[in-house]
Amino acid sequence: GENVEQHPSTLSVQEGDSAVIKCTYSDSASNYFPWYKQELGKRPQLIIDIRSNVGEKKDQRIAVTLNKTAKHFSLHITETQPEDSAVYFCAATKSGYSTLTFGKGTMLLVSP
Amino acid sequence: NAGVTQTPKFQVLKTGQSMTLQCAQDMNHNSMYWYRQDPGMGLRLIYYSASEGTTDKGEVPNGYNVSRLNKREFSLRLESAAPSQTSVYFCASRRTLDTYEQYFGPGTRLTVT
Numbered sequence: 503g504e505n506v507e508q509h510p511s512t513l514s515v516q517e518g519d520s521a522v523i524k525c526t527y528s529d530s531a532s533n534y535f536p537w538y539k540q541e542l543g544k545r546p547q548l549i550i551d552i553r554s555n556v557g558e559k560k561d562q563r564i565a566v567t568l569n570k571t572a573k574h575f576s577l578h579i580t581e582t583q584p585e586d587s588a589v590y591f592c593a594a595t596k597s598g599y600s601t602l603t604f605g606k607g608t609m610l611l612v613s614p
Numbered sequence: 615n616a617g618v619t620q621t622p623k624f625q626v627l628k629t630g631q632s633m634t635l636q637c638a639q640d641m642n643h644n645s646m647y648w649y650r651q652d653p654g655m656g657l658r659l660i661y662y663s664a665s666e667g668t669t670d671k672g673e674v675p676n677g678y679n680v681s682r683l684n685k686r687e688f689s690l691r692l693e694s695a696a697p698s699q700t701s702v703y704f705c706a707s708r709r710t711l712d713t714y715e716q717y718f719g720p721g722t723r724l725t726v727t
Contacts, residue, residue, distance in 0.1 A: 511654070534714045545704065545718040546657065591656060595714060600645055600664040601672065602716060606656035 504529040508605025525592035526574040532594040540589045582612045618719035627695045635690040637705030645708040646688035650701040695726045
């Protein structure tokens with residue numbers, strides 16, 4: 503089955519810095535890669551996703567890049583703000599498949 | 615729309631007790647999921663129901679059972695709770711196999727003593 507590795511497990515940055523979280527996946531057939539954000543005590547919520555026919559996707563301060571050859575994808579957050587502090591999860595799945603495989607999560611702490 | 619709802623929000627059980635976690639969604643989604651979240655372990659899939667009338671095991675099904683009562687409701691049962699089942703449990707739903715986003719409920723924090 504699919505295996506998703508996520509790094510780093512914790513990331514501390516100063517407000518205004520950029521943050522990058524990286525994930526690798528094992529199944530070359532995977533074609534959908536979402537990122538979820540979970541604030542303390544809250545439910546995970548989708549913030550951005552990318553499909554395998556696209557190399558990069560941006561939404562304001564967040565972007566995701568995908569390298570299918572290397573089987574890795576990354577989340578980039580620019581101009582970080584304290585409200586970006588949360589746990590971020592990457593995941594992977596493939597067409598017609600019912601389940602997502604999640605990475606173990608990255609705790610991002612943005613200090614003012 | 616309420617989205618995905620879960621009851622109870624918190625529960626404390628003694629070892630060996632049983633309980634059922636309830637989940638309901640009002641978005642007419644076909645697929646529903648139960649995850650557990652433990653520190654440093656991410657979200658691990660316990661059971662899922664790809665469509666009404668079907669259920670399948672996920673990564674960590676031992677000690678749990680599920681029932682897809684109807685299209686809206688998907689319950690998770692612990693028959694004989696163990697301290698290793700202390701966790702936060704999330705239910706999620708997904709519209710169809712052609713749409714990938716999963717919508718999560720607020721979670722149930724379960725402690726087994």
